[in-house]
Amino acid sequence: MPYTVSLIPGDGIGPEVAEAAVRAVEATGVLIKWDRVELTRKVIEASGGEVPQSVIDSVARTHVGLKGPVTTPVAGGFQSVNVTLRKRLDLFANVRPVRMLPGLKTRYRDTHIDLIIFRENTEDLYAGLEHEVVKDVVTSLKVITRKASERIARYTFAQARLLGRKKVTAVHKANIMKLSDGLFLRCAREVAREYPELEYKELIVDNASMQLVLRPEQFDVLLMPNLYGDIISDLAAGLVGGLGLVPGANIGEEHAVFEAVHGSAPDIAGKGIANPTALMQSSVLMLEHLREQDAARRLQAAIERTYAEGKHLTLDVGGAASTEQFTDAVVGAVAVSH
Numbered sequence: 001m002p003y004t005v006s007l008i009p010g011d012g013i014g015p016e017v018a019e020a021a022v023r024a025v026e027a028t029g030v031l032i033k034w035d036r037v038e039l040t041r042k043v044i045e046a047s048g049g050e051v052p053q054s055v056i057d058s059v060a061r062t063h064v065g066l067k068g069p070v071t072t073p074v075a076g077g078f079q080s081v082n083v084t085l086r087k088r089l090d091l092f093a094n095v096r097p098v099r100m101l102p103g104l105k106t107r108y109r110d111t112h113i114d115l116i117i118f119r120e121n122t123e124d125l126y127a128g129l130e131h132e133v134v135k136d137v138v139t140s141l142k143v144i145t146r147k148a149s150e151r152i153a154r155y156t157f158a159q160a161r162l163l164g165r166k167k168v169t170a171v172h173k174a175n176i177m178k179l180s181d182g183l184f185l186r187c188a189r190e191v192a193r194e195y196p197e198l199e200y201k202e203l204i205v206d207n208a209s210m211q212l213v214l215r216p217e218q219f220d221v222l223l224m225p226n227l228y229g230d231i232i233s234d235l236a237a238g239l240v241g242g243l244g245l246v247p248g249a250n251i252g253e254e255h256a257v258f259e260a261v262h263g264s265a266p267d268i269a270g271k272g273i274a275n276p277t278a279l280m281q282s283s284v285l286m287l288e289h290l291r292e293q294d295a296a297r298r299l300q301a302a303i304e305r306t307y308a309e310g311k312h313l314t315l316d317v318g319g320a321a322s323t324e325q326f327t328d329a330v331v332g333a334v335a336v337s338h
């Protein structure tokens with residue numbers, strides 16, 4: 001029986017990297033029936049600024065999605081699609097493993113970077129509750145609840161234990177936002193007590209940013225509210241070679257949607273030069289979620305082999321290959337990976 005997975009290519013570079021990821025997954029031999037759903041800026045504008053119900057229905061039916069980016073208008077227009085999907089499908093945890101790929105010539109190439117960001121995915125300043133009190137005075141509500149904070153903390157510590165990790169660092173700004181980030185931290189501390197084998201630390205977000213740049217090797221698992229998670233994810237991506245590389249998983253009790261950290265990258269869309277590694281590595285996470293461990297391992301090994309060889313890398317990581325040439329190399333490497 002093949003698996004059924006909702007495939008949401010998105011827009012911008014989305015369709016290009018989604019096509020590449022599909023080829024890479026199919027090369028592993030795992031049978032997947034793709035339920036293709038169109039979700040682009042145009043589709044959303046045509047449906048009055050809403051994510052069409054058919055998209056939600058597809059993931060609600062298949063329980064698993066592989067998703068490319070969708071353009072979010074800046075300073076106006078419809079609400080971010082990612083935010084809507086995460087809320088509607090209750091995908092409460094955003095998980096982003098950040099690791100160095102072999103052979104990449106990054107500034108940190110001699111540093112061992114292997115960390116996982118666990119980002120709360122449903123509230124915080126992403127609640128989208130903004131309000132103009134009087135002309136030129138605007139408030140934006142930061143919502144932090146015990147329910148959501150405890151849930152992300154429980155998931156993070158449980159995963160850290162499962163993955164044999166050693167240390168969890170909670171990132172916050174509770175010196176300023178004493179109530180909201182204070183509640184987030186209290187929940188993290190309470191859960192931490194149930195995991196005595198895991199070292200637990202706390203870092204204020206500005207210090208965490210500096211420490212990540214200075215000594216990224218000291219980090220293992222990072223736990224944080226939504227907005228810090230967004231910003232720290234891009235910072236961490238920069239440490240290992242950029243947004244073209246880092247994968248992500250949005251996890252809920254019933255559904256999971258796998259997507260790269262990067263956005264729709266309109267500056268390079270349609271040119272055939274986008275790096276599909278981030279969505280390919282998101283597909284590895286998807287295969288693990290489907291319990292296709294062997295296929296996941298082989299695809300990851302194929303990506304790493306392609307990087308170690310370094311002959312077919314895309315422009316963003318210093319190569320000259322197109323999206324397709326890189327994908328051909330990965331597909332070829334899957335065929336010989338055991």
Ligand code: ATP
Pocket residue numbers: 013017069070071072243244245261262263264265266267268273274275276278316
């Ligand atoms: P969003 O707000 O949707 O997260 P963004 O504007 O922050 O999007 P991205 O669309 O992620 O940013 O792109 C930021 C920069 O990184 C762009 O210059 C883009 O070309 C580059 N970039 C992002 N993803 C890739 C990729 N897969 N391959 C190559 N370059 C990429």
